[in-house]
Amino acid sequence: MPRREPTIHNPALVVTCPRCGSVPGALCYDTRGSRLPEGRVHRDRAAAHRDRKTA
Numbered sequence: 902m903p904r905r906e907p908t909i910h911n912p913a914l915v916v917t918c919p920r921c922g923s924v925p926g927a928l929c930y931d932t933r934g935s936r937l938p939e940g941r942v943h944r945d946r947a948a949a950h951r952d953r954k955t956a
């Protein structure tokens with residue numbers, strides 16, 4: 902089975918980022934308004950996604 906590398910479809914993108922306020926489906930932005938590299942989100946957002954699954 903081929904391995905799929907995550908690109909823009911980071912699972913954490915389904916939640917709103919508590920750090921930068923990016924809405925679900927939107928990439929994170931840093932403090933200067935620059936978009937984070939595809940597939941990268943703030944640690945808080947990844948945590949929020951995890952909490953969402955367990956809560």
Ligand SMILES: [Zn+2]
Nearest residue numbers: 918921929943
């Ligand atoms: Zn963010």
